Amino acid sequence: MGTSRMFRVFVVLGSAFMILLIIIYWDDVGASHLYLHTPVSPGPKIPHPAPAQPRPQTSRTPSFLSDIDAFVNQFLEPGTGEPTDPVPADTSNQSEKAEERYIPRREWKIHLTPVAAELRERQEQRRRLLQEMCANDSVVFPGKNRSFDDIPNKELDHLIVDDRHGIIYCYVPKVACSNWKRIMIILSESLLRDGVPQRDPLAIPRDLVHNSSMHFTFNKFWKRYGKFAKHLMKVKLKKYTKFLFVRDPFVRLISAYRNKFELPNEDFYRRFAQVMLRRYANQPTPPASVDEAFSVGIHPSFSQFIQYLLDPQTEKEMPFNEHWRQVYRLCHPCQIQYDFVGHLETAEEDAEHLLRQLRVDNVVEFPTSHRNLTASSWEADWFSTVPVEARRELYKLYEPDFRLFGYHRPDSILNE
Ligand SMILES: *[C@@H]1O[C@H](CO)[C@@H](O)[C@H](O)[C@H]1NC(C)=O
Ligand SMILES: *[C@@H]1O[C@H](CO)[C@@H](O)[C@H](O)[C@H]1NC(C)=O
Ligand SMILES: *[C@@H]1O[C@H](CO)[C@@H](O)[C@H](O)[C@H]1NC(C)=O
Ligand SMILES: *[C@@H]1O[C@H](CO)[C@@H](O)[C@H](O)[C@H]1NC(C)=O
Ligand SMILES: *[C@@H]1O[C@H](CO)[C@@H](O)[C@H](O)[C@H]1NC(C)=O
Numbered sequence: 001m002g003t004s005r006m007f008r009v010f011v012v013l014g015s016a017f018m019i020l021l022i023i024i025y026w027d028d029v030g031a032s033h034l035y036l037h038t039p040v041s042p043g044p045k046i047p048h049p050a051p052a053q054p055r056p057q058t059s060r061t062p063s064f065l066s067d068i069d070a071f072v073n074q075f076l077e078p079g080t081g082e083p084t085d086p087v088p089a090d091t092s093n094q095s096e097k098a099e100e101r102y103i104p105r106r107e108w109k110i111h112l113t114p115v116a117a118e119l120r121e122r123q124e125q126r127r128r129l130l131q132e133m134c135a136n137d138s139v140v141f142p143g144k145n146r147s148f149d150d151i152p153n154k155e156l157d158h159l160i161v162d163d164r165h166g167i168i169y170c171y172v173p174k175v176a177c178s179n180w181k182r183i184m185i186i187l188s189e190s191l192l193r194d195g196v197p198q199r200d201p202l203a204i205p206r207d208l209v210h211n212s213s214m215h216f217t218f219n220k221f222w223k224r225y226g227k228f229a230k231h232l233m234k235v236k237l238k239k240y241t242k243f244l245f246v247r248d249p250f251v252r253l254i255s256a257y258r259n260k261f262e263l264p265n266e267d268f269y270r271r272f273a274q275v276m277l278r279r280y281a282n283q284p285t286p287p288a289s290v291d292e293a294f295s296v297g298i299h300p301s302f303s304q305f306i307q308y309l310l311d312p313q314t315e316k317e318m319p320f321n322e323h324w325r326q327v328y329r330l331c332h333p334c335q336i337q338y339d340f341v342g343h344l345e346t347a348e349e350d351a352e353h354l355l356r357q358l359r360v361d362n363v364v365e366f367p368t369s370h371r372n373l374t375a376s377s378w379e380a381d382w383f384s385t386v387p388v389e390a391r392r393e394l395y396k397l398y399e400p401d402f403r404l405f406g407y408h409r410p411d412s413i414l415n416e
Helices: 002-036 062-076 094-100 117-135 177-188 218-239 249-260 266-280 290-295 302-310 312-317 327-331 344-357 376-383 388-404
Strands: 159-162 167-170 241-246 340-343
Touching: 117 340, 117 344, 117 388, 159 177, 159 218, 167 177, 241 327, 241 344, 249 302, 249 376, 249 388, 266 290, 266 302, 302 388, 327 388, 340 344
Parallel strands: 167 241, 241 340
Antiparallel strands: 159 167
């Protein structure tokens, strides 16, 4: 009897001791975790207690208890939709920063309503369509049957990886890609302003957004991980949330043309417009610079741009430029199982749903665009100058994109 009671007392005391150990250990892990993930310049190691909050006397426990406080406060704060961001955008006071390190970061909002069934169903359908089209042998395109291991390294340069949140984004130029790249930069917290991570997507200058040194893409894995790169990529592809945004392929081409050839762009003028003018506009010596060309009103027509895309010579010289390269060649949708497929046509709803699914809707918002987007209703006008035969050939060139992502064959412009 006596020994059994003693035994029970020991068990209880032992358990209490273990729990104490766990609490202390948890405290350390929590603190170092936050420290690692907060790339502010190292300030004082010991936090100053916040003046307003009463603190317990034990030296081990303050940050643990303040974690709990912060956690509980999340539920008590009024649901104004105001981000409860522990890193204010423009304070740079060292002692305040040291304080922040001990507040756990919640990057998502607490929502009282689930994502609309309609939006979830829409994603389900888009993912299912991709699977069906990848399995359907009547949908044929180069590279469809290869395995992920056979994809050359340089073709993985459009997959941007964010290890902090476990996100992979395949960017498709002309499909809101600047804005999504901005969001990836913000999530990576690699861009600091006054010592704290930049939080406003539109404050990031354009040339920085498209500077590849700002983005950690899969093709850079080789430099860093050598022969383990492919293995590591596969692990990340399995664990992370992968997304891309697409739009109607023909409308994307119109948008590319308007942006690169109707506006003066020296780089595109030299690399592409001069070639088109020489080949299809009877201009053996086109103006030397884009300013000269625009001052005399010369630029390739939309029809010449399409002719350039259909010319077998074009691909022989170099692969399509990313602004008009097919999405199936940029993002490998049959090798990578995307978790989220956004459409530009439903960009705002999709963006909100996606940021919520990624659990980062507290730190970033998708910037709403006030520019005039290229609209599908203009398609007939734009293609009116392109011969019907060329339109059909162009459709063949982009048919996999139409089918993989559920865009209807534009019968009205193909059957004339
Ligand atoms: C930071 O705040 C402390 C007190 O809150 C103040 O003494 C100090 O001057 C501030 N430092 C800066 C750089 O603003
Ligand atoms: C494959 O696509 C064709 C249309 O090109 C369709 O008729 C067929 O039913 C599809 N096959 C499967 C198994 O879905
Ligand atoms: C892919 O494989 C299927 C059979 O599994 C075959 O019918 C098709 O021709 C192959 N496509 C390519 C592009 O190799
Ligand atoms: C991209 O950024 C790096 C460093 O941030 C800079 O050295 C490089 O010149 C930039 N490239 C372009 C094309 O702006
Ligand atoms: C957008 O389109 C409308 C009507 O089509 C036009 O009046 C307006 O000037 C356009 N805005 C810009 C910025 O191009």
